[in-house]
Amino acid sequence: MKITKKEVEYVAHLARLEFAEEEKEKFTSQLNDILMYMEMLNQIDTAGVEPMSHAIAQKNAFREDSIGESLDNEAALANAPDPRGDFFRVPKVIE
Amino acid sequence: MKYEAVIGLEVHAQLLTDTKIFCNCSTKFGAAPNSHTCPICLGMPGVLPVLNKKVVEYAIKMGLATHCRINAQCSFARKNYFYPDLPKGYQISQYAEPLAEFGHVDIEINGEKKAIGITRIHMEEDAGKLLHDEHNPVSYVDLNRTGVPLIEIVSEPDMRSAEEAAAYLKRLHEILVYLEICDGNMEEGSFRCDANISLRPWGETAFGIRTELKNMNSFRNVQRALEYEIKRQQYILDDGGEVVQETRLWEDGQGVTHSMRSKEEAHDYRYFPDPDLVPIDIGRDWVDEVEKNLPELPLAKRERFMGEYQISAYDAGVLTVSRALADYFEEVAKRSGKPKIAANWVMGDILKFLNEEKKDIKDCPITPSALADLIGLIDKGTISGKMAKDVVEQMYQTGKAPTAIIEEKGMVQITDESTLSKIISEVIEANPEQVAQYRSGKEKVFGFFVGQIMKATQGKANPKIINDLLKKMLTKS
Incomplete structure (x- = not known):
């Protein structure tokens, strides 16, 4: 087993997800299955192969620095559950 | 520890x-x-x-x-x-x-x-x-x-x-x-x-x-x-x-x-x-393209100013605080041909005026060429350095050329020796006590005479000529 239940709990916490006990068990074994499958890739000799950071071969996709249209305030806040005035309103967070 | x-x-x-x-x-x-x-x-x-x-x-x-x-x-x-x-x-x-x-x-x-x-x-x-x-x-x-x-x-x-x-x-x-x-x-x-x-x-x-x-x-x-x-x-x-x-x-x-x-x-x-x-x-x-278009950086500019204009490290530091200020100074220095004097004017009066109003050098009402003209007028003896202090203030307030201000105010310096000699003898005659003190070795009163002459001429007397003439006239007779 590469992944323990504790690690599943840790990752879930980082992602702000809450799981029931049986779900944690299920994800632990599923994640282990995935990692075991990935292990197969390690059998391939990749010496001298550059690691990729992207799946497609394209590079340098740029845009020019020219101003386009922004959303109006109403549209920007349309999905906010609790807007106030021009703002999104959220529970107070001070780190 | x-x-x-x-x-x-x-x-x-x-x-x-x-x-x-x-x-x-x-x-x-x-x-x-x-x-x-x-x-x-x-x-x-x-x-x-x-x-x-x-x-x-x-x-x-x-x-x-x-x-x-x-x-x-x-x-x-x-x-x-x-x-x-x-x-x-x-x-x-x-x-x-x-x-x-x-x-x-x-x-x-x-x-x-x-x-x-x-x-x-x-x-x-x-x-x-x-x-x-x-x-x-x-x-x-x-x-x-x-x-x-x-x-x-x-x-x-x-x-x-x-x-x-x-x-x-x-x-x-x-x-x-x-x-x-x-x-x-x-x-x-x-x-x-x-x-x-x-x-x-x-x-x-x-x-x-x-x-x-x-x-x-x-x-x-x-x-x-x-x-x-x-x-x-x-x-x-x-x-x-x-x-x-x-x-x-x-x-x-x-x-x-x-x-x-x-x-x-x-x-x-x-x-x-x-x-x-x-x-x-x-x-x-x-990278080459970007490098080609890099401006001169502060440190390089500072060193160049010290070498090219013979100004101190401190002055070069002040004058290169921003690119705009450095450009301003450099233009005054080049146009006037007197970099050290240019540095003093920019760091002294110009920065003082700007700081008082929290203004940027880009908004300075005195153009570099006007300041260079002023430096030229002092150099030619048209006005004294002391008069120039007033002129530069007027220039800052009105944006006018130095010559225009000098003309308006009739500020031209008195350099004519016979005019000055006449004023000096009047001052000497009016103050026999101080003359006696000077002749008995109290050279400090020299400053008193200069002050009186400046007062009589409303500050327009050329200080260098005054110094020479006064010294001569106090010692003789």
Whole structure:
């Protein structure tokens, strides 16, 4: 087993997800299955192969620095559950 | 025990592009909240960020100006964390492959030069702004700043005092502003600094436990916060205690740092390459192109001014504080052909006037050529240096040419010897007591006579001629 239940709990916490006990068990074994499958890739000799950071071969996709249209305030806040005035309103967070 | 401070700085500089790093929204400061937003910077599902080319260009500029290696390939990564000012749940930054590395910035303290290493410079997006309600447990979120381009400049832990840290920070700031890629406004947050600081016993090479300092929004506060933190850590260590590795906030009003007391939870950002953005190849030709267009940087300018215009290191430092000021001085120096005198006028009267009104040199009502004309008039003896002080003030207030002011006020200097001799003899005759004192060896009264003559001529007498004539006339007969 590469992944323990504790690690599943840790990752879930980082992602702000809450799981029931049986779900944690299920994800632990599923994640282990995935990692075991990935292990197969390690059998391939990749010496001298550059690691990729992207799946497609394209590079340098740029845009020019020219101003386009922004959303109006109403549209920007349309999905906010609790807007106030021009703002999104959220529970107070001070780190 | 004697300790050595080890300081490293992380600087975030907002880049002066018109649009955000990954979308077409404006970066202009001060707009109505959430009015510079779009589905991309709001982090809506299914949108695709596209990199602003100018951001890369500006970052290359800073890399070159700080002697970094510009990496042939760089890429973006996601830094994952939750905070309400970060709508996507991750910040797009650079991690394993930053744009630039291995640079340095030279500082000078008390005439001693030192190179401060730059670990890396990378591009990233800024987060939004939170306004905390003072009475209710809520915060208000403005996402206009979300996606504004930043470069983060990470130094090596090379600084050994708060003074060195402040000097390094000033150099970085100066370079960014010279390059015209950042406005450098610390109060508005376009130039922000966090510091890592630890102490170690003198002579020790291993690092001590560090704290990270935040919330210092001026050069002075960076220095004060570091000085405070050095003392704080020293007390702990002298007491046999151990410094806690934590983030501390500078409290300007109290002049102390205090622990942020965030929940003890190690940050785990789970960086991974951002699949929405393709890698960036920076060819040699692009770097060459940027390098070709780099302006003269402050340090080089300073050294050139000292050599070319024979001015002191201090004067060269003052005159190169901004590119606009340096250009102004240089034009006055060239047009007048008197660089040292030009330096004195610019640093003295001109900067005094501007500072009084908190104006920038770009808004100076006196053009460099008008100031050069004034210097020429003094040199020719048309007016005295003392009269010029009044003229320059009039020039500043009215924007008129020096000759026009001199004519209007009838300020032309009296250089005619016979006119001056007549005035001098009148003064001598009126003050027999002082004449006797002078002749008995009390040479101090000489100044009294000069004052009387100046009074009689409303300050228009040429001081040099007065000196010569007065000396002659007091000693003879």
